[in-house]
Structures are given as C-alpha cells and as structure tokens.
Amino acid sequence: MKNKVPYNYLPFEFSNYKKISIKWDKLIKSSEFTLGTFMEEFENNFKKYIKAKYCFGTNNGTDALILCLKSLGIKKGDEVITVCNSFYATAGAIHAVGAKIVFVDSDDRYQINTSQIEKKINKRTKAIIPVHWGGASPLMKNIIKIANKYKIHVIEDACMGIGASIYKKSPGTFGIVNAFSMHPLKSLNVMGDGGIVATNNTKIANWIRKYRNHGMINRDNIDFWGVNYRLQPLQAIVANENLKKIDSVIKKRNKNASFLDEHLKILQPKVILPKRLKGYMETFALYMIICEKRDKLIKYLVQNNIEAKIHYPIPLHLQKPGLKNGYKKGDFPIAEQQAKKLITLPVHQYLNKNQLLYMVNKIKQFYNY
C-alpha cells in the first residue's frame, strides 16, 4: 500500500546527486579520505552559516555530544541535567562519559522546563543539556541565566536545530560547546552518519581539534590520548551541497507547518498546537501536536495512508535504563502526558498542498468536524 502522505522523504531527497558525485570524483582523485580540504571547506561554510568561531565535523551527533562533554572534563561523579523527552542519544552521551543523568520535565512546547532546572542543581552538577527538541528551541535565555547563576556549563543538543533561530541567533551558539546531527532525517543531512561540534571558546576548540584525531599534533607526535571522531570527507561533500539548500528547506517546512497550524487550530481543544513564540524560527524536524484519543487517531491516519508517528511513546526516564537509574512513573507528569497525546505529522519539503489538505481533512473527519 502506497503512502499518500509519506513521512520518509529520503527517496526524493537524494534522487539527483549529480553535483555531489562530481565532488566525489574530485575527492577520489585527491585521496583526501580523512580530514583534508573537503572537510575543512564544509566546516568553514557551516561556521559562517551558524556564526560560530569554530566548527568540527564528527562521526555523528551522538559523538558530537560526547565530545562536548569530554571537552569540559565531565566524567564519573559529575551530574548533567537534561530533559526527559529527547532522543536516546542525549542520555546515552551523558552515560557514555560516566556522568549521572539528571532528568527534568518538559514544558508545554515539549522543551526542557526551565522552571524545573534550579532545584536539580547541586555541587556535583557540571552542565545542563537543553535539547532543541523537534527543531524548536527551548527558552535559552532562562537556561543561560540559571547556568551563569550557578556557574555551570550549557551544552546545547542542537541535533535537530540546524536552520532554526532565536531572534536570528542559531542554536548551537548559546552554550559553551554544542552538538549538531546530520542524520539523514535532519534538516541538514548526509547519506549516513555525520555530526558537528561548534564553540566560540579557543581553548575548547584546540582540545577538540586534537582529541577528535587521536590527540595528534602532527603525524609523529600526540599531545594526549584521543579518539577518532572525524566526519568523513565523503559525507562532508554531501553536507556542503545540502547546506546550500538549507534555507529553502526550512522555508518550505515552515510554510507547510503554518498551513497545518492554520487548518488545525479550529479543532481546539481536541487538538492543541504548541505556542509558536515570536522571534523563534523552527526547523520542523518534527511537527508535533497534542491530540485527544491519540492512539485511535494515529490508527485512523495510518489506515488512510498518512504516515503519522510518535516521538516518543515512552519518555527517557521510563525506558529500562531510566528505571534502573531510579526514575518512576509520575516523576515528570507533563512529559508523561505528552508521551500519551503527542502525534507527529509529516511536514517535509516534498509535500504538496493537496497532500496537506488531505491530511487535515482526515483529521477533521476523525473528530467529526
């Protein structure tokens, strides 16, 4: 059965990769398969795009987060605060460096609830990781204020945030060192895995530059023991080409999202749209709304060939490793309610008006509107 409104748009995304393959030919002739000019070209372009002083291509977004944590020396015995509704990798990265994951609840925009952060801070707390969840941004100003007050770091998980902005300022430029993902389903994507770390801090940048490449100063000398967390030039080329299209991708997704907002708001309170804050540009990595009878609705939509999704039905603290860490049902009521009621609708740049209208009408039909 063919999806009338597909969620996965990757078959369209890379259907024409001629420009990429011309660059690949150049790469193959140059043999610069690790680091090198192709990767640097991307790093420089990305740096300009988000207006950061330093950017480093990495294996993926998860490793980018691990690099951020490691660059601040965060380790076993330390605590890191993050939000309980994110992708597994946010918690996984904290766990990977041995630190304790301290969750807080979400707010009504499904972002980290900034009113819940302060009470979780103690003397072991080293950092807060706000997530630009779904490509919308949390209240960064509040978060920075709290972090400054307690002298702890902010690391942004801007994995879904490339192309978003808060009053023209890009995600990944608020925290001291920040992570992005270029997973195929992100706004800026590669044909596999890829990530970026951004910082304005020279000392951190110098450390990351070496640590990402075995701690190397040059071929024969290392400064400290490092790892291999490099972005592949093969993927840097894909990223560089897609960076040229990012603004039009974001624009189209915003247009689609506005269309959905406009048509769905009459269904309130059965359907609740999140507040769209002034000055906040979203990427709409995920177009999420709160729906009454969510499970029935999603079944109905899927039956009608609309590929709706849930991100995610189980929040991080109620996943097996979260429970093992001592969390339980009822700890974070807002996120837990959202996990029961949120639905993610297709909103990608390859959808046309008819598809959007079809989707809107099916939702209205479901609620007998």
Next chain:
Amino acid sequence: MYEKIKLYRNHGIKSRDNVTIFGVNSRLDSLNAEILSFRLTRLENIIRKRRKNVMLYKKYLKTDKVNLPVENKENFDPYVMFITQCKDRDKLHKYLNSKNVQSLIYYGTPLHLHVASKNIGLNKFKLPNATKIASRVLSFPHHQYLKESQIKHVCKLINKFYEE
C-alpha cells in the same frame, strides 16, 4: 557479547520505541558498507600481490643490515604494513628520500614516551625493546600497484647505501 554490541552501537535500541541500555552511535553507514562489500571481493588479490612484493624484497635485498619481518608457520601476514628494522635507519630514510623513494617510520616514538603518557605518569616504565625498535623501524613501499622493476630499484638503492 554479540547481543550487547549490537544494541550498544545503535543507542541501545531494542525496537524503535524501547531502549534497554543507554548506548552510543557507533555504526557503519551503508555508503561505506557498500564500498567495503565491493572492496572485499578484491581483498585476496591485494594480499596476494603484497605478499609477492615482500617476497621480492627478500629476493633482491643483499644486505644483512635490514631485518625483514619473519612470518611464523602459524601466522599469515596480509602485510598491511611492511615493517623492517634497519641499521642507521635515519640516514637510510634520508637517503631514500633524496632518491625519490618514499619510506615511512611506524613510529619513531613508542606510546609510553609521548607527552600524552608523560602527563599520566606512564613514562616511568622502562621498555628498552620498544624504545630500541622505534629507532630502527622503516617501511618501504610494498603496495599492490608496484611493479617488480620498482622494487628492484628500491632494493638496489638500499644495497648501495650499505655498501658505501
């Protein structure tokens, strides 16, 4: 182990909506997997050629100042690296360079003598073998695209270096 690694390398994801551990992203992407699948069909051929090249070095080198790697009966060396030990290594390295023959040192400083080790107190170990070997190792070209005449030429230069 198999189950744990499979989970851990992909965020601990058991099914889309469930994780059993908090893992990481350490997976090979399909683009590279495809390249590797293709390269794998060429692997035996590459190793055969590299092994042949090492044989040619054994044949044409007429000096006892270069110790070639020894292969035990139970080992099969694919010669990813072809690491020899040479008397007057640095001079030979320079000499070959001056004759446009690339040779490489893997590596001039053993791990325990790097700054990285010093900073965590590992340089206190006395590892005389490793230190000695680091001053003698040199790798000559042996890859699969070399012609016999090129290896012959390199050997001639090395032989000549030690004669002088």
